[in-house]
Amino acid sequence: DAGVIQSPRHEVTEMGQEVTLRCKPISGHDYLFWYRQTMMRGLELLIYFNNNVPIDDSGMPEDRFSAKMPNASFSTLKIQPSEPRDSAVYFCASSLRGSGTGGGYTFGSGTRLTVV
Amino acid sequence: DQQVKQNSPSLSVQEGRISILNCDYTNSMFDYFLWYKKYPAEGPTFLISISSIKDKNEDGRFTVFLNKSAKHLSLHIVPSQPGDSAVYFCAASARGNNRLAFGKGNQVVVIP
Numbered sequence: 001d002a003g004v005i006q007s008p009r010h011e012v013t014e015m016g017q018e019v020t021l022r023c024k025p026i027s028g029h030d031y032l033f034w035y036r037q038t039m040m041r042g043l044e045l046l047i048y049f050n051n052n053v054p055i056d057d058s059g060m061p062e063d064r065f066s067a068k069m070p071n072a073s074f075s076t077l078k079i080q081p082s083e084p085r086d087s088a089v090y091f092c093a094s095s096l097r098g099s100g101t102g103g104g105y106t107f108g109s110g111t112r113l114t115v116v
Numbered sequence: 117d118q119q120v121k122q123n124s125p126s127l128s129v130q131e132g133r134i135s136i137l138n139c140d141y142t143n144s145m146f147d148y149f150l151w152y153k154k155y156p157a158e159g160p161t162f163l164i165s166i167s168s169i170k171d172k173n174e175d176g177r178f179t180v181f182l183n184k185s186a187k188h189l190s191l192h193i194v195p196s197q198p199g200d201s202a203v204y205f206c207a208a209s210a211r212g213n214n215r216l217a218f219g220k221g222n223q224v225v226v227i228p
Contacts, residue, residue: 031214033216035218041220042205043160043218043221045217048214055214056215093159104150104165104209104216105216106162107160109159
């Protein structure tokens with residue numbers, strides 16, 4: 001398995017533009033998580049899905065952020081409009097049966113977003 | 117509110133010596149704890165875990181100790197190797213809750 005695949009690896013955009021981050025989880029995993037990493041806050045959970053259904057989106061900072069999982073092999077995180085404070089590394093992770101077993105999550109390599 | 121706290125954000129250690137990373141948590145419902153390792157430009161990767169029914173788990177050079185009464189866990193790396201230079205994240209979850217709470221991470225530099 002190729003692991004969790006995220007695209008793009010880097011994104012530079014201007015303030016006010018729409019940004020879409022993409023994630024392909026590991027086949028067979030039933031949980032998908034979106035995290036954001038910043039120096040100030042570390043790794044913070046934005047939203048997670050179980051069997052393609054959003055379970056907890058309490059970490060989504062504002063209405064400008066939205067996430068979808070139309071099928072078991074694809075998820076998107078969209079920011080519209082983007083702002084400079086959204087600059088961070090965004091990680092997607094997937095797991096089988098949630099976090100309480102085995103090695104927890106498998107993370108993708110992340111998308112480094114810079115909003116200028 | 118940071119439920120998982122990692123102080124002393126960076127640590128430098130000589131190759132061959134012991135590296136000790138500490139982690140404190142506030143949520144008494146946490147019952148499963150993990151350490152992840154992260155290299156630059158990569159995602160975190162699972163390193164070792166421990167259930168709350170244990171107080172120690174060992175895997176090769178890595179040992180995690182859990183002190184439930186103090187709500188404290190630590191990661192020992194012995195002996196430290198240059199390839200261990202990375203950021204280490206402590207994480208925790210509560211039974212029935214499928215989300216992991218992460219600390220801010222500790223940067224470890226192993227000097228050859």
